[in-house]
Every structure is written in C-alpha cells, then in structure tokens.
Amino acid sequence: MNMVVCVKRVPDTSESEVHIDGSGKGIDTSRLSFGINECDNYAVEEAIQKKEALGGNVTVISLGDKQSDEVIRMALAKGGDDAIRLEDEAFAGSDAVAVAKALAAAVKDVEWDIVFTGALTDDDGYAAVPVALGEILGVPFATYVKKLEVMDDGKKVKVGRELEGGLMEMVEMTTPCVLGIQTGINEPRYASFKGIKQAARKEITIKSASDLGLDASDCGEAGSWAALEQFTPPVVGEMAEILEGEPDETAGKLAGILKEKGLV
Amino acid sequence: MFELTEPLKMLEQALRPYCEKELSAKVEPLEKGEVAVLDIMRDFDRAFGINAMVSGALHEMIERKCRREREGIEEKGSLQEVLAGEVGEAMDPLLIFIVMKELCRVSPSFALSLGAHIGLCGQTILAKGTSDQIENYALPLFSFEKLGCWALTEPESGSDAFALSTTAVPDGDFYVLNGSKTFITNAPCADIFVVYAKIDREDSKADKRMIHPFVLERDNEGLSVGKPMHKMGMRGSPTGQIFLSDARVHRDQLLGKREKTSRSQAQETLTSEREENAAMAWGIIERCLEESIKYAVERKQFGMRLIEFQLIQEKIARMYVHLENVRNLAFKQAWAMREGRSNILDACAAKFYAAAAAVEVGMEAIQLMGGYGYIEEQQVERLTRDAKLLMIGGGTSEIQLLNIAKELVRDKGLSLSLTGGLRN
Numbered sequence: 001m002n003m004v005v006c007v008k009r010v011p012d013t014s015e016s017e018v019h020i021d022g023s024g025k026g027i028d029t030s031r032l033s034f035g036i037n038e039c040d041n042y043a044v045e046e047a048i049q050k051k052e053a054l055g056g057n058v059t060v061i062s063l064g065d066k067q068s069d070e071v072i073r074m075a076l077a078k079g080g081d082d083a084i085r086l087e088d089e090a091f092a093g094s095d096a097v098a099v100a101k102a103l104a105a106a107v108k109d110v111e112w113d114i115v116f117t118g119a120l121t122d123d124d125g126y127a128a129v130p131v132a133l134g135e136i137l138g139v140p141f142a143t144y145v146k147k148l149e150v151m152d153d154g155k156k157v158k159v160g161r162e163l164e165g166g167l168m169e170m171v172e173m174t175t176p177c178v179l180g181i182q183t184g185i186n187e188p189r190y191a192s193f194k195g196i197k198q199a200a201r202k203e204i205t206i207k208s209a210s211d212l213g214l215d216a217s218d219c220g221e222a223g224s225w226a227a228l229e230q231f232t233p234p235v236v237g238e239m240a241e242i243l244e245g246e247p248d249e250t251a252g253k254l255a256g257i258l259k260e261k262g263l264v
Numbered sequence: 265m266f267e268l269t270e271p272l273k274m275l276e277q278a279l280r281p282y283c284e285k286e287l288s289a290k291v292e293p294l295e296k297g298e299v300a301v302l303d304i305m306r307d308f309d310r311a312f313g314i315n316a317m318v319s320g321a322l323h324e325m326i327e328r329k330c331r332r333e334r335e336g337i338e339e340k341g342s343l344q345e346v347l348a349g350e351v352g353e354a355m356d357p358l359l360i361f362i363v364m365k366e367l368c369r370v371s372p373s374f375a376l377s378l379g380a381h382i383g384l385c386g387q388t389i390l391a392k393g394t395s396d397q398i399e400n401y402a403l404p405l406f407s408f409e410k411l412g413c414w415a416l417t418e419p420e421s422g423s424d425a426f427a428l429s430t431t432a433v434p435d436g437d438f439y440v441l442n443g444s445k446t447f448i449t450n451a452p453c454a455d456i457f458v459v460y461a462k463i464d465r466e467d468s469k470a471d472k473r474m475i476h477p478f479v480l481e482r483d484n485e486g487l488s489v490g491k492p493m494h495k496m497g498m499r500g501s502p503t504g505q506i507f508l509s510d511a512r513v514h515r516d517q518l519l520g521k522r523e524k525t526s527r528s529q530a531q532e533t534l535t536s537e538r539e540e541n542a543a544m545a546w547g548i549i550e551r552c553l554e555e556s557i558k559y560a561v562e563r564k565q566f567g568m569r570l571i572e573f574q575l576i577q578e579k580i581a582r583m584y585v586h587l588e589n590v591r592n593l594a595f596k597q598a599w600a601m602r603e604g605r606s607n608i609l610d611a612c613a614a615k616f617y618a619a620a621a622a623v624e625v626g627m628e629a630i631q632l633m634g635g636y637g638y639i640e641e642q643q644v645e646r647l648t649r650d651a652k653l654l655m656i657g658g659g660t661s662e663i664q665l666l667n668i669a670k671e672l673v674r675d676k677g678l679s680l681s682l683t684g685g686l687r688n
Contacts, residue, residue, distance in 0.1 A: 035277070073274055191278040192313035193359075200271040246564060 001056040001154040004107050005047040005116040006133075007040040007075055009068045010123045024230040036071040039118025043181040045188040046148060047116045048079035054150060057081045059110050063091060063102055069204055077191035077199035084110075088209040090216060095224035096124070100132035102219065105212035107137070112176060113154055119144050119180040130180030140173035143180035266595065272362055279366040282311055287370050294373060294500035295646070297492065300453060301377045301502060302411045308378070315407045322390075322398070322406060329395040355387070357601035361543035361594050368547025370643075372650035373500030375547070376657075379540055380449035380501075381405060385412030385458050388477060392519045401456050401479050410455035415445035415506050422447070423663045426475060430508060432461040439463070439513045441478065441486065445506040447657075452492045452504040455482050459506065463523055477519040486511030497649030538615040538664075539601060541654050542594040545618035548647050548654075549590055552629040553583045555644055559633050570632070579628045586621035593618055609671035616664035619654035626651045 011032040019028040036044070047058045060075040062068045063086040072083045086102050094102070107115055115137070120127035127143060134141025147160025147168065154175060161169040162182050191199070209219050221227050236242055241257075243250040258264045268276065286307065293299040309315055360383070367375035382405065389402040389412075404410040421427045430443025441461050445451070457480040462473040480487050490505035515521065557580060560571040570576045593614040600606045626648025630637035637644050655661045670680040 070274070070277065073270070074277065077274060077278070190282050190311045191274065192311075192316065193275065194313055194317040196271050196274045196278065197317075199274065200269075 001050060001054045001113045001150065002059075002111045003047040003050060003056060003114050003116060004059045004061055004110055004112045005040070005043050005075065005080070006103055006118075006129070007044060007060060007062045007068075007071050008037045008118070008121055008123075009034050009062065009064050009071045010037045010121055013122070020231045020233065025228050027231065034067065034070075036074060037118050037121045037123075039120060039122075039181055039183055040071075041118075041188045042183050042185050043116040043118050043179075044075045044078060044080070045186045046179075046181055047114075048189075049186060050114070050148070050150060051079065054154065056113075057111070059084065059112070061086070061103060061106050063087075063094075063099055072204055073199045073202075074191055076202050077195035078189055079195065080199075082110075083202065083204040085204050085206050086208075086212065087206055088219065090209045090214075090219040093221040093224065093227070094219065095226045095228075096126045096128035097132045097225045098219060098221075098223035100129050100136055101223055102209070102212060102214065103129070103133055104136040105214055105218075106207060114157070114175060115178045117178065117180050119182045127180070130178050134178040137176070137178065139176045139178060141178040141180070142171055142173065144182045145179045146182045146185045148179065148185065266592075268358075268362070272358060275359065276362055276366060278312070279363065282308075283366050283370040286311065287367065287374060290374075291371050291500065291646075294371065296499075297502075301374065301450070301500065302408065302453065304374055305378060305381065305411075306408045309408045318406055319403075322403060325390070326395045326398050329398065333395055357539070358595070358598035360540065361546070361598050364540055364543040365547040365550070365594070368544045368650075369551040371500055372544055372548060372647065372653075373498045375544060376498055376653070377450055377501040379544075380414055381412045383540060384414035385450075385456060388414060388458050389479065389519065392477065393479070394521050396516075397479060397519065397521070405456060411450055411453055412456040412458070413448050413450040413454040413506075415448045415451065415457055415459045417445060417447050419444060419446050419505075423660055428460060428462065428475065430459070430461040431464040431473075432476065432478065432513070433464050435512075437515050439478070439515065439518065441480075441508040441511040441513055443508050445508075447493075447503055448506055449501055449503055449657075451489050451506050452502040454489070457481070457484075457487070457506060458519065459508070461508075474523065476523060478513050479517050479519055480511065480513060484511055484513065496652060497646070498653050499649075538611040538658050539597040539606065541615045541658060542590055542597050542618040545622035545651070545654055546587070546590050546594050548622045548651050549583065549587045549625045552625045552644050552647055553580070553587055555642065556580055556583060556629045556632050559636070563633075576632060579632050583625045583628060586625050590618045590621050607671075608667055612659070612664040612667040612671070615654070615658065616661050616668070619651070619661055622651035622654055623648065 011027070011029055011034050013032065016032055020026070021028045044060070050056075051058050058080045060072050060080040060083040062072050065087055068085055072085060076083055084106055086106055091098070091102060103115075115133060117130045117133065119130065121129075130141055130143050142159045142161055144162045145159045146162040147158075147170075149158040151158055151172075156172060156174050157177060157179075158170060158172050159179060161171060163169050209215075214223075216222055234240075243253050245253070255264070287304070290299055290304055294301065294304060364375050364379065367378065386402055386405045389405070390398060393402060405412045416428065418428050418430060420429060428443070430441065430445065432439040432441050439461075441459070443461065445459065451457070459478050459480055460475050461478060462475055464473055482489075486509050488507045488509070490507070492502040492504050495503060557571075560576050560580060561569055563570045571580070597606075597611065597614050600610060626644060629644040630648055633642055633644065636642055639645065659667075666680070673680060
C-alpha cells in the first residue's frame with residue numbers, strides 16, 4: 001500500500017508572543033522557532049505504521065522554501081521513503097485551495113492509495129486542505145480522522161472521525177482516498193539515531209509550479225478562492241475586560257468576577 | 265565546525281521534545297530514587313534505537329577482533345581508532361556531546377549515569393576487551409540489559425587516582441582482588457563493573473605494580489556494593505562504594521586478558537570524561553540562561569519588567585558570554601577528539617572553565633529569580649546543585665589547574681609534581 005503524507009513547517013507560537021509584521025499580512029517570525037505542524041506529525045506516524053504493517057512506500061510532500069527540508073527530513077528519518085518539496089515564488093499568497101491544487105499536481109506523479117494530511121494547521125487553521133485536495137483529486141475524503149483500519153487488501157478503509165462531545169463517526173470508503181488526520185490517533189515516534197543518519201543521505205526532489213504543470217492562474221493569490229486582507233490583534237471591546245497586574249493579583253480579580261457572576 | 269551538520273541538527277531537534285516531555289516527567293521520581301536509572305535508559309533506547317544502531321557494528325567488531333586474536337595481531341591505537349566504523353560513527357564525539365547537552369538541559373543526573381554506563385564502562389570494554397569480553401560484557405550494556413560502572417577512585421586515592429591500593433594477587437587461573445572503590449557512578453545498581461587494581465606479584469616492587477582493569481559482575485564472589493550516597497546534587501544518578509573482599513576473578517576477566525601497562529588507558533578514559541564535561545556544562549548553562557530570560561521578561565517589579573533593570577541585563581549578558589565560550593570549547597574538544605588530537609592540557613582547561621562557568625551561571629540564575637530561584641520548582645536550583653559536581657568529578661578543578669601548569673612547562677624540561685615542587 002503506497003502512501004503520501006503532506007507536511008507543513010509552522011511556527012511554534014505556544015510559548016512565544018506573536019506580533020504582526022509591518023505588512024499586516026503576516027507575523028514576525030524572526031524570533032519564533034519552527035517545527036512540523038502537530039497534526040501532520042500524527043499523519044506521518046499513521047502513514048509509517050501502515051507501511052510497517054502492510055508494506056509499500058511513503059512519500060513525503062511539503063510546500064515551502066528550503067527551510068521546510070527540516071520537517072521533511074524528520075519525516076524521512078522516522079520511516080518515509082521519498083520526498084518532494086514544492087517551491088516557487090508563484091505559490092506565495094496561496095490559500096488552502098491553491099495549496100491543494102499544488103499538492104494534487106504533485107501526487108499525480110506518485111503511486112498512492114492514501115494521501116494523509118493533518119486535519120488542520122497550527123498557523124492558518126482553515127482545516128480545508130484535505131477537503132480541497134479530495135475534491136480536486138476526485139476521491140473520497142475524511143477529516144478529523146482518529147481511527148483508521150485498512151480493509152480488503154487496501155481496497156477499502158474504515159475511518160473514525162472525531163466529532164464534538166467525543167462522538168466517533170465511523171465511515172467506510174474506497175481507496176484511493178484523502179484523510180485529514182487528527183492528533184491522538186497514534187503516538188508519534190521519535191526519529192531514531194539511525195533513521196536520522198539515513199535521512200540525511202536521502203534526496204529531496206524540488207518541483208516548481210511549471211514542473212507540476214501549473215500555470216499562474218492556478219497558483220498563489222490568482223489560484224486562491226480567498227485572499228488574506230490583514231491580521232489584527234484582538235480589540236478590547238465592551239464585552240471584554242482585560243485584567244492588568246501580577247498573576248496573583250489578576251487571579252484574585254478573576255476569581256472575584258467568576259464568583260460575582262455565579263459561575264463558581 | 266561552528267555549525268552543526270544537518271544530521272546533528274536533526275538529532276538535537278529529535279532529542280529536545282523527548283527531553284522536555286518524556287525525560288522531564290521522570291526527573292522527580294529519578295531524583296527520589298523511585299525509578300531505576302536503567303529503566304529510563306531503556307526508554308531512551310526504545311525512543312532512539314541506540315542498540316539497533318550499534319549492534320550490527322558491534323558484532324562486526326567482535327568478528328574482526330576474533331580474527332585478529334586468532335592471527336595473533338595486537339589491536340593498537342586510541343579509543344577512537346579502535347572504535348572505527350559504524351560504532352565509531354555512533355560514538356562520534358560531537359554526536360555524544362549533543363546528546364549529553366540535550367540531556368543536561370533537563371537531567372544532568374541521567375546524562376551522568378548514561379555517560380558512566382556507555383562512555384566509561386562500555387567504551388573501556390570495547391577499546392581494551394577481547395572479542396569474548398566484548399560479547400559477554402559490552403553487548404549487554406549497549407542493549408541496556410545490564411547497567412555498567414567504571415571504578416577507579418578509592419577512599420584514599422581521589423585526586424591522586426593512580427595511587428590506588430586495590431590489589432589483584434595472582435592465584436593460578438585466578439586473581440584475588442582486595443580493596444574498595446568510592447564515589448562510583450551507578451555502582452549501587454550496576455551489573456557490570458570495570459574495576460582498576462594493581463597486580464601484586466610477590467617478585468614485583470611496589471612502584472612497579474601495574475594498574476589493570478578487570479571486569480566483574482554483580483554476583484562475583486567477594487564483591488559487594490554500598491547504598492546510594494546522599495549527595496548535594498546529581499541525586500538521580502546513584503553513586504556508591506564497591507567493596508572487594510577476597511574477590512576471586514578468573515584471568516578471563518582481566519580486560520584484554522594480558523597483563524600490561526594500562527595507566528595510559530585509564531588516563532585516556534579520564535581525558536574523555538573531562539572533555540564530556542564541557543558538553544554537560546553547555547546543557548546546564550543553556551537551560552539556566554533560557555529560564556533566566558523567560559523569568560526576567562515576565563516578572564515585573566516596581567512596575568517594570570526585570571529585564572529593564574540594568575543589573576539584570578548584566579547577569580543575562582554574562583551568562584550568554586559563558587554559554588558562547590563553553591559551546592566553543594565543546595566544539596573544539598569534539599574536533600580534537602575526532603582528529604585524534606586530544607590532549608591533557610586542553611581537556612583540563614576546558615573542564616576547569618566549563619565547570620566553573622556552569623556553577624556561576626546557575627548561581628546567577630538563582631539570584632536573578634530570587635526566592636523563586638531558590639525553591640525546587642524552578643529547575644535552576646537543581647541544575648546548579650548538579651553543576652557543582654563538574655568541579656569535582658573526573659578530577660577536581662584544582663587538579664585541572666595543576667595539570668595545566670604541569671603541561672605548560674613540560675617543554676621547558678621541567679616535570680612538575682602535582683603535590684608541588686620539582687621532580688628534577
């Protein structure tokens with residue numbers, strides 16, 4: 001069973017303050033650390049587990065500049081076999097649909113039964129790439145996948161989709177298909193020392209928009225359905241109260257408010 | 265050399281989340297002795313496949329040694345030369361430094377135990393053992409089936425390590441070992457012991473008795489261990505005594521199986537331990553600096569963030585200078601080890617500086633955080649207690665200074681004694 005797994009390098013904003021950059025359309029990334037998108041990490045693990053259980057090949061694909069090689073190589077170190085990176089200035093400003101167009105063009109040259117992506121990304125959070133990719137490829141797709149069982153020698157899969165309130169929706173679909181993987185579906189491994197050593201020697205194929213057979217109207221803003229206007233910080237409105245002061249002071253104020261409103 | 269290669273960067277990136285998540289969760293139980301250090305090593309091996317990486321090469325090494333032994337060819341060369349090939353690659357100094365640095369950001373204790381297990385005990389057996397000794401004693405260490413320790417220091421010979429008094433008296437096919445070892449990392453829980461003793465033949469003069477390493481197992485008759493010592497720091501790494509009371513050891517347990525001068529080998533192992541200290545200090549300093557910056561940016565006093573006070577800025581800047589120096593020293597040491605250009609002078613200088621810097625940075629981090637730095641919840645308190653060992657273990661800072669002076673005047677035809685004065 002052959003698999004493709006799409007990964008994205010994203011900034012780690014969990015422990016850092018996020019500042020909007022001068023253009024108003026991005027964030028200042030100069031002091032942020034980057035890594036693999038969390039859901040993608042689970043997608044990589046799921047693809048590798050399925051390869052280990054059923055045999056086959058795992059191709060890692062990422063759209064991004066050279067710095068994305070670090071997340072690609074880590075996926076290779078964990079067990080990925082081949083890698084493709086999509087890089088072109090034309091891809092700048094792509095929304096989820098334009099990204100999906102590029103990914104769809106890239107997987108056309110690869111043998112695959114399942115394309116794995118993360119259910120959503122930590123930065124943009126649209127959760128639209130797996131859906132758009134499934135549509136463009138014309139194959140069944142499912143998102144928020146937290147269970148995956150391969151059936152009938154890989155001809156079908158049974159997937160569990162995590163819904164609100166912990167409900168699990170079980171869906172059967174034929175392959176080829178696209179699955180947007182949710183965190184928690186497995187326990188991602190660490191890249192082994194040996195895997196790291198081997199990954200360093202593997203080649204990453206670089207493909208531009210023209211290599212993929214895409215023209216300008218498919219890429220970037222032109223190929224997108226949505227265009228980013230600007231980022232704005234949260235505005236202090238009438239319904240919001242920002243508590244100022246030291247943690248012990250603000251905690252006391254917060255406790256008072258919650259008590260006053262009868263919430264605790 | 266001033267930038268890590270791609271695989272080493274990846275190694276750092278892979279180790280960081282493991283240390284922050286998995287190892288970090290085990291620090292407290294490890295410090296309290298509620299979890300065995302070998303179990304954490306096994307977990308570490310499961311995560312990163314250390315055994316899987318080296319086992320093939322180790323078996324090849326055993327076969328190679330076996331052939332050479334049959335042909336009567338003696339293996340010569342430094343530790344690195346002997347460990348050539350895949351094992352050597354896995355034992356690449358900079359790779360080991362990155363592992364030690366990352367582990368020390370979270371648990372210097374664990375790094376210390378792992379270093380004694382693989383670096384001191386395992387490497388000594390690999391470098392000096394015969395093929396069957398490697399098979400019997402080193403393989404179980406690299407598969408993390410058994411825990412190893414390396415015992416040189418004695419109650420009466422600490423800094424003066426080679427004045428040891430443990431004796432090995434030949435008795436037919438056996439040696440009878442008597443003496444005791446102390447401050448031995450992993451000893452209370454160890455399964456495999458590399459123990460140095462002086463072979464005491466009736467006809468040999470006291471000053472001509474050669475120091476040899478022997479390999480003993482925990483159930484060896486006459487070998488016993490003390491309870492873990494209560495220490496200022498490195499509490500997650502069990503340290504203790506080893507007692508040898510008429511311990512009968514078969515001559516097959518003499519490392520290398522042939523009596524010869526082995527002082528140079530112990531010295532070589534000590535030098536590599538000194539070099540690794542820079543990597544340990546690097547991890548401690550890096551973490552203390554990060555914690556200090558985080559605290560100084562978040563904490564407000566007198567309506568200002570701490571970082572706005574220039575005395576705090578000075579502390580942070582000084583910490584960074586130490587970090588930069590220690591990191592450069594570690595790179596230089598790793599390069600020298602790779603190139604087979606390690607020397608006592610630079611190893612001692614690096615250890616002296618790195619150890620002092622780690623303690624200073626740790627103390628400054630505590631000071632910067634005030635009361636919060638002094639309590640256990642902040643890591644800097646533990647890291648600083650751990651850092652103090654770097655000024656003592658593997659040779660005290662004072663011994664490093666004496667060695668430095670001794671080396672500096674060696675080419676002037678002077679031989680300085682560590683006890684002061686001139687020998688000639």
